[in-house]
Amino acid sequence: MAHFEEVSKQSDLHPKPAGLVLQYGTAGFRTSANKLDHIMFRMGLLATLRSKKTKATIGVMVTASHNPEEDNGVKLIDPMGEMLTSSWEDYATQLANTKQDELLTTLKDIIKKEAIDMSREANVFVGKDTRSSSASLSQAVLDGVKALGGHNYGLVTTPQLHYMVCCQNTQGKYGEATVEGYYRKLSQAFSQLAKNASNRTDDQKHLSVDGANGIGAIKVREMESHLKKHMQLSVFNDGSRGKLNHKCGADFVKVQQELPTGIKINPGDRCCSFDGDADRIVYYYTDSQGDFHLLDGDKIATLISTFLKELLNEAGLDLKIAVVQTAYANGSSTHYLEKTMKVIVKCTKTGVKHLHHAAQEFDIGVYFEANGHGTVLFSDGAEEKIQQLANDANINDERKKAAFLLQNTINIINQTVGDAISDMLLIEAILAIKGMTVQQWDAIYSDLPNRQLKVKVSDRRVIDTTDAERRAVTPAGLQEAIDDLVKKYQKARSFVRPSGTEDVVRVYAEADTQESADALAHEVSLAVYGLAGGVGDEPKPLH
Numbered sequence: 211m212a213h214f215e216e217v218s219k220q221s222d223l224h225p226k227p228a229g230l231v232l233q234y235g236t237a238g239f240r241t242s243a244n245k246l247d248h249i250m251f252r253m254g255l256l257a258t259l260r261s262k263k264t265k266a267t268i269g270v271m272v273t274a275s276h277n278p279e280e281d282n283g284v285k286l287i288d289p290m291g292e293m294l295t296s297s298w299e300d301y302a303t304q305l306a307n308t309k310q311d312e313l314l315t316t317l318k319d320i321i322k323k324e325a326i327d328m329s330r331e332a333n334v335f336v337g338k339d340t341r342s343s344s345a346s347l348s349q350a351v352l353d354g355v356k357a358l359g360g361h362n363y364g365l366v367t368t369p370q371l372h373y374m375v376c377c378q379n380t381q382g383k384y385g386e387a388t389v390e391g392y393y394r395k396l397s398q399a400f401s402q403l404a405k406n407a408s409n410r411t412d413d414q415k416h417l418s419v420d421g422a423n424g425i426g427a428i429k430v431r432e433m434e435s436h437l438k439k440h441m442q443l444s445v446f447n448d449g450s451r452g453k454l455n456h457k458c459g460a461d462f463v464k465v466q467q468e469l470p471t472g473i474k475i476n477p478g479d480r481c482c483s484f485d486g487d488a489d490r491i492v493y494y495y496t497d498s499q500g501d502f503h504l505l506d507g508d509k510i511a512t513l514i515s516t517f518l519k520e521l522l523n524e525a526g527l528d529l530k531i532a533v534v535q536t537a538y539a540n541g542s543s544t545h546y547l548e549k550t551m552k553v554i555v556k557c558t559k560t561g562v563k564h565l566h567h568a569a570q571e572f573d574i575g576v577y578f579e580a581n582g583h584g585t586v587l588f589s590d591g592a593e594e595k596i597q598q599l600a601n602d603a604n605i606n607d608e609r610k611k612a613a614f615l616l617q618n619t620i621n622i623i624n625q626t627v628g629d630a631i632s633d634m635l636l637i638e639a640i641l642a643i644k645g646m647t648v649q650q651w652d653a654i655y656s657d658l659p660n661r662q663l664k665v666k667v668s669d670r671r672v673i674d675t676t677d678a679e680r681r682a683v684t685p686a687g688l689q690e691a692i693d694d695l696v697k698k699y700q701k702a703r704s705f706v707r708p709s710g711t712e713d714v715v716r717v718y719a720e721a722d723t724q725e726s727a728d729a730l731a732h733e734v735s736l737a738v739y740g741l742a743g744g745v746g747d748e749p750k751p752l753h
């Protein structure tokens with residue numbers, strides 16, 4: 211058939227380096243940008259097949275998120291704006307690794323297995339971040355979808371692309387499938403919510419944003435004019451000078467627990483950082499002693515779920531709300547949510563898709579990774595009940611107001627995926643409505659001191675985990691060793707897991723003091739080094 215000849219011809223322009231093997235992991239493919247041209251082309255092909263198969267528009271985002279500027283990556287977005295379904299992740303890996311002269315055979319195998327009708331139309335939305343390599347790599351994706359209805363959105367945040375794919379496939383029910391439509395939907399909801407805040411000073415409306423020198427900075431600037439009356443933004447690390455993710459951005463701030471470079475703030479100022487593709491956000495401030503205070507994904511989940519629970523009470527709606535976390539959630543947050551807030555807390559494996567799926571099981575599922583990736587999902591039934599209540603003429607003013615706030619909360623949230631801009635607007639609206647400062651939000655509970663370390667081993671797959679990664683099943687003796695070490699400390703907890711994005715084993719420890727958390731993390735690292743085939747120098751104590 212004609213298009214296979216075209217695939218062959220085009221594929222020769224995007225040859226696969228011999229011997230290179232890559233895997234479609236938790237965040238798609240990600241490695242140095244110079245190894246990715248053939249991957250991009252092939253993902254263009256796969257997205258086309260996925261589109262024909264699902265009879266819907268598929269997204270392809272070119273980004274390596276919080277990785278260094280030199281890296282790049284690609285991930286596919288399924289019809290409702292969710293991550294690519296896992297059975298197709300295997301096809302992605304197969305297609306990426308198949309030899310140049312076997313590409314057509316692999317492609318035809320997938321077509322046959324999935325019984326894809328090749329005469330169907332295909333629609334693919336392609337987006338990219340601000341990396342210098344993203345322009346040519348997204349062109350390679352477009353070469354893969356060429357002549358099959360590809361639509362190039364150019365520079366967008368990852369969540370904007372998820373949003374537009376969902377809008378397109380719901381025939382506009384979720385919103386208009388344009389960046390402008392996204393700004394309008396979110397900013398209108400924000401204005402409606404902000405109207406319910408008592409008079410705020412300009413200082414209270416002010417927020418400093420660290421854009422990680424990436425796409426989020428550009429997009430939040432574009433959105434600024436829509437927000438004028440209710441918000442005052444200062445954008446730092448906007449890409450005009452600094453390097454992407456270099457000493458800035460959500461990942462840097464969370465891991466280093468310090469201010470990003472290039473930000474100028476006063477004690478008590480409210481600040482937030484996005485990551486390189488704006489699907490993560492963390493908040494922070496410094497106090498009068500100059501000490502740094504981080505409000506991570508756990509604090510964000512707590513703020514949002516408290517707000518929603520109060521609104522449900524006021525509205526008199528009986529909807530089940532849950533918070534989904536991973537093993538990295540600070541023990542204090544889990545304790546507060548379960549014991550004080552009395553909400554259901556569920557723990558899943560690391561990786562957004564696991565949290566997303568778990569959150570779908572509840573009427574309202576608030577999910578956040580500690581690293582700041584998260585959103586809120588409302589079931590169709592929950593949305594309907596809220597809608598009905600908002601339209602009910604026979605309810606009192608308190609219930610009416612709560613229903614109105616819930617309605618606009620639904621509209622401000624990007625339910626397709628965690629979204630730094632949408633999360634930021636929701637957090638700002640909640641703080642405004644509650645008349646809360648960032649310090650008061652921080653004081654809801656105190657984080658347990660914690661430490662994360664990495665250990666290099668010869669093969670990280672020797673570590674197998676269970677119970678949402680909280681316990682190691684192999685190698686033999688490792689979990690027992692961890693249990694014994696944890697017993698030595700107060701309020702302590704520790705777990706290890708193989709990273710899905712780096713060739714290391716990650717170690718997490720928390721305890722009542724920073725010294726204890728550091729010591730426990732070090733001792734557990736030594737146990738991993740000794741029992742799981744550590745390579746290089748033995749881990750050294752932190753102090």
Ligand code: 16G
Pocket residue numbers: 236237560561562563579581583708709710711712716
């Ligand atoms: C990926 C995941 C992120 C997770 C991180 C863990 C997505 C979109 N991203 O970046 O959710 O926290 O991996 O990395 O799922 P690790 O496996 O190296 O610890």
Ligand code: MG
Pocket residue numbers: 275276485486487488489490
């Ligand atoms: Mg990201």
